[in-house]
Amino acid sequence: MSEPVPPIMETREEDGLLFGCLLDGEGGGRLVDWAEAEAWTADKGVLWVHLDRTTPRVRQWLDSQNELDPSVIEALLAEETRPRVFHHKAGVTTVLRGINTNPDSDPEDMVAIRIWCDGRRLISLRHRRLMTPRDVLTRLLVHANGPCSASELFERLVGRLTERISDAIDDLDERLDRIEAESEAEQVNIPATRAALKTFRHDTIVLRRYLAPQREALSMLLLEPPAWLEQNSRFAIRETVDLTQRYVEELDTDREQALLIKDDIMSELSERTNRNIYVLSIIAAVFLPLGFLTGLLGINVGGMPGAQTQTAFWIVTALLIAIGVGEIAILWWLGWFSYGPNRQRGPRSDED
Numbered sequence: 001m002s003e004p005v006p007p008i009m010e011t012r013e014e015d016g017l018l019f020g021c022l023l024d025g026e027g028g029g030r031l032v033d034w035a036e037a038e039a040w041t042a043d044k045g046v047l048w049v050h051l052d053r054t055t056p057r058v059r060q061w062l063d064s065q066n067e068l069d070p071s072v073i074e075a076l077l078a079e080e081t082r083p084r085v086f087h088h089k090a091g092v093t094t095v096l097r098g099i100n101t102n103p104d105s106d107p108e109d110m111v112a113i114r115i116w117c118d119g120r121r122l123i124s125l126r127h128r129r130l131m132t133p134r135d136v137l138t139r140l141l142v143h144a145n146g147p148c149s150a151s152e153l154f155e156r157l158v159g160r161l162t163e164r165i166s167d168a169i170d171d172l173d174e175r176l177d178r179i180e181a182e183s184e185a186e187q188v189n190i191p192a193t194r195a196a197l198k199t200f201r202h203d204t205i206v207l208r209r210y211l212a213p214q215r216e217a218l219s220m221l222l223l224e225p226p227a228w229l230e231q232n233s234r235f236a237i238r239e240t241v242d243l244t245q246r247y248v249e250e251l252d253t254d255r256e257q258a259l260l261i262k263d264d265i266m267s268e269l270s271e272r273t274n275r276n277i278y279v280l281s282i283i284a285a286v287f288l289p290l291g292f293l294t295g296l297l298g299i300n301v302g303g304m305p306g307a308q309t310q311t312a313f314w315i316v317t318a319l320l321i322a323i324g325v326g327e328i329a330i331l332w333w334l335g336w337f338s339y340g341p342n343r344q345r346g347p348r349s350d351e352d
Helices: 034-038 056-063 070-077 131-143 150-163 165-183 190-223 231-297 312-333
Strands: 017-023 029-032 047-052 084-088 091-098 111-117 121-126
Touching (some): 017 034, 056 070, 070 084, 070 111, 084 190, 111 150, 131 150, 165 190, 190 231, 231 312
Parallel strands (some): 047 121
Antiparallel strands (some): 017 029, 017 047, 084 091, 111 121
């Protein structure tokens, strides 16, 4: 079971530096500003800087870091990128996605976080606000039970990012349960249910589109772990990979169940259409002969029988009623009024 979610630590941003933290190696840390971050050396402890990638000063600072290759900088600052992990001689670059908790945003519209770490320093960048770094920062500054090393810091970020996805998965499961309950109601609103099902399938596909490559990226990280990634952190990341795999499998299950619900709705809609067509067919079968007779008697030519007889109208009316009743009786005898899979076809025999 994951630990309780800590309160979110708010910090004062400084020209692209969302916050900087110097770890004390005992689970705590202290905030640092731009000047101290720029003057940092490895002997001062593990440094974590969380940056806004859209700020010009952030680009200038990254360009001034000799450890960062131009390809690494481009990956960290890319506008759109999919989850991936790639190694460089000086460190490892990791691009992952987290749940979007910003106001007026869909959780399925996942936010990217870009991480570079060489075992002594960790640099993370984001464009839109992400709660995961604040969770880890709160552990360091408020509770003093945060990561003690760069390896633990990297693992905590990855793990907390994955844990937050569970809320979105649970929400999708609840939505699917509601849709299924609505589809099984006696008075189901088919258009509304189909619209909800379409939205659900879209959200599921979008979420899975990022989780599947994220699972593969973390798996590749374990296949070729960097030297600075400690054994305990490797075990924790392996659990994160398993958790991500479970999320992907659950999304696949939800998607298959959504398809089954859609098929049931389409079957119900087809059943209603067939039932209506069947009723119209019975009505047409009854009134077609009657319409033919009335049309024949209504032609305006000489020699029409009964034209001069006062009782001819009532005789024709009685005849039409008798024909209509006879047709209904024949259709009933043939079993046409028993619509459904158990309807008798043809006259019933004594052996039935």
